[in-house]
Amino acid sequence: MAALLPVEDAQARLLALQGALPSNKIAFSECFGCYISDDVIAQRDQPAAPLSAMDGYAIRFVDLPGPWTVIGESAAGAAPDRAVGAGQAMRIFTGAMLPDGADTVIVQEDVAIDGAALTMTGDGPGAHGRHIRARAADFAAGDRLLPAGTRLTPGAIAAAAMSGAGQLAVGRRPRVAILTTGDELVQAGRSLTAGQIPDSNSPMLTAMLAGEPAEVSLPHHARDDRATLAKVLKELARRHDVIVTVGGASVGDHDHVRGALADAGGRIDFWKIAMRPGKPLIAGTIGDTILLGLPGNPSSAYVTAILFLLPLIRHLAGARDPLPAVHQAPLAAPLAAGGTRRDYLRARFSAGQLTPLIGQESSMTLPLAAANALLIREIGAPPRAAGAMADYIVIA
Ligand code: AMP
Ligand code: MG
Numbered sequence: 001m002a003a004l005l006p007v008e009d010a011q012a013r014l015l016a017l018q019g020a021l022p023s024n025k026i027a028f029s030e031c032f033g034c035y036i037s038d039d040v041i042a043q044r045d046q047p048a049a050p051l052s053a054m055d056g057y058a059i060r061f062v063d064l065p066g067p068w069t070v071i072g073e074s075a076a077g078a079a080p081d082r083a084v085g086a087g088q089a090m091r092i093f094t095g096a097m098l099p100d101g102a103d104t105v106i107v108q109e110d111v112a113i114d115g116a117a118l119t120m121t122g123d124g125p126g127a128h129g130r131h132i133r134a135r136a137a138d139f140a141a142g143d144r145l146l147p148a149g150t151r152l153t154p155g156a157i158a159a160a161a162m163s164g165a166g167q168l169a170v171g172r173r174p175r176v177a178i179l180t181t182g183d184e185l186v187q188a189g190r191s192l193t194a195g196q197i198p199d200s201n202s203p204m205l206t207a208m209l210a211g212e213p214a215e216v217s218l219p220h221h222a223r224d225d226r227a228t229l230a231k232v233l234k235e236l237a238r239r240h241d242v243i244v245t246v247g248g249a250s251v252g253d254h255d256h257v258r259g260a261l262a263d264a265g266g267r268i269d270f271w272k273i274a275m276r277p278g279k280p281l282i283a284g285t286i287g288d289t290i291l292l293g294l295p296g297n298p299s300s301a302y303v304t305a306i307l308f309l310l311p312l313i314r315h316l317a318g319a320r321d322p323l324p325a326v327h328q329a330p331l332a333a334p335l336a337a338g339g340t341r342r343d344y345l346r347a348r349f350s351a352g353q354l355t356p357l358i359g360q361e362s363s364m365t366l367p368l369a370a371a372n373a374l375l376i377r378e379i380g381a382p383p384r385a386a387g388a389m390a391d392y393i394v395i396a
Contacts, residue, residue, distance in 0.1 A: 004274035007307060007342060011323060013269065014283050014308055017290050020318040021172040021241065028161055031152050034170035034213045035318035036160075040146040043164030045136040050098040054131040057089040057111060057118060058102035061128040066111075068118040074099055089118050098132060105131035138162070149320020171318025173213045174241035178205050179220045181229060181248040181257065182296060187221075200365055201246040201294075201301045208305055213317040214242075224248060229260035237264065237286035241316060244309055247296025250280045257282055257293045266291060274379060276341040277362035278304040290316075297362040303344045303374060306395055324393045326376065329354045331390050338381035347375035347392060354390055372396040 005013075023037035052058065052074070059068060068089035074080040075092075080099035084090050089106075090099050098105075110122030125131060139145055145159050152160070152170065160168055180202050188198040202219035209216045217240065222232045229248070236243050248257040261268050266286040272279050277300040282293025292312060294304045306324060314322035332353035345356040346367045354375050359367040376391040384390065 004279070004341065005271045007273060007275050010271050010273050010281065010283075011308065011311060013271075014290075014292070014312055015315045015322065017283065017285060018288070018316065021174060021316050023169045023171050023318065025167045025169050027167055028157055031168055031170050032154070032157065033211070034152050034168075034173065035314070035320070036146060036148055036150050036152060037169040037171055037318055039144050039148050040150075040160045040163055040165060040168070042139045042141050042143045042145055045140050046138040046162050047133050047135060050135050051133045052092045052094060052096050052098060052105050052131060053133050054105055054107045055093050056105045056107040056131065058084055058092045058099055058105055059089045060084060060086065060102060061104040061125070063087055064104075064106075064120070064124055066118060066120045070113070070116045070118050072099075103132075104128055107131060147320065149318060151314075151319065171213070171316070173215050174313055174316040175215045175217065175239065176209060176242045176244060176313065177217050177220055177236045177240040178202050178209075179222060179232065179236060179243055179245045180296075181222050181224060181245060183224045183254075185221065185247075200298050201296065204298070204302060204368075205244060205246065205305055205309070208302075208310065209313065212310060212313050214313050224254040224256060226256040226259045226263065229256050230263035233260055233264040233266070233286060233291070237266075237289040237291075240289055242312065243286075243289060243291045244305075245282070245291065245293045246301050247294075249282050249293040249295050261286065261291055261293075274341045275303075275307070276339070276343050277360075278307075278344075279341065281308065295362075298365045299346065299360075299362040299368060302368050303346075306374065306393065307344070326391050326393060328389050328391055330387050331355075331384060333386050335375075335377065335384045335388075335390065337383045338377040338379055340379060342379055343375075343377040344393075345375040345377060346371035347373045349373040349392060349394070354392055 071088045073091040074096040076095035079097055084099050084101035104125050106125050112119050112121045145163055180199050184196050185199040186196045222229045245257050248255045261284050264286055266284045268284040271281050273281055278295050284291045294301045311322040330353055332355040347354050347356045356375050357367045373392040
């Protein structure tokens, strides 16, 4: 038997099947979760001029402790109409431009005003330049704010919108079809006869992809019949960038994904991966469409989707860094030695510690509901005591 493929090698081979999809310029309202195709370079200084950070009076620090004569007002949205000279102050509001001559703001709580006569009643600003947002304190024109391949989180969108850009070039979202296989599967909620089970994988995968830059078509289903499956694959390949099959990926008599992919004119790569759960995985192409064949057991499908499907989607959408980040935390309980495949134990990370959940069988769904981490146990790892550090991936 061929040696089992390490997870990293399988990930590299999968991502090498195709590069990022072409990019389009789209509006901010459309771009959440997408990956930018070009660096976002600031087109302006932010702020573009020194601004007041408080409501108060713009003054010259050398004139402290006053008194002053108030000569006008600077409100947000317009440039002040005059400069501040010796003994003068200008009423100013948060976000308003500092008038020439002024270098400090005294907050309104620290002064008393009588007509145009301003006197200090509180402690005053204390230091030169207080309560002023310096020009370019956030960023300066020409700064690289976000490198290409960055995911557009709400925070990244805030910075990009402030940069002066009106649209962003982002990688196209891959069109993804989820295709379940198995004569025993029934759409969740429908009545079951003996031997049938609800399909949990397509709702699970649909939910997982909802957080990703992907256009997911309705889940599709095919019976365990090679000819039907081949027909469905051919049809789906016409309209999708990725087909994710679930189930039928192994070597049983009713596992037809590999055969059907060949019949549909596809190119196949079948891997047995050194991981648990989720040993068998199919990767291939039908024309420009990538087929990823996940195993059917719910925990196997979940874990292989985290390790292969999400990185594939992110890679096609233009991610710079599509693989899940690995973190470290101490174990809350002892952990037995590792075996001949790398384990991705469904685990709970809380109060800074990792606890593997009871019920690591790949057929189980309930532990998936409780898990928020995959605890990674390397091949042949020695047993570890509580408190020892372990690697994990965040999953929820
Ligand atoms: P397979 O990979 O087709 O051999 O399926 C392995 C196990 O996963 C079997 O017990 C199947 O009944 C189960 N299974 C396959 N697909 C699904 C699905 N979509 N939802 C829930 N269980 C599934
Ligand atoms: Mg099956």
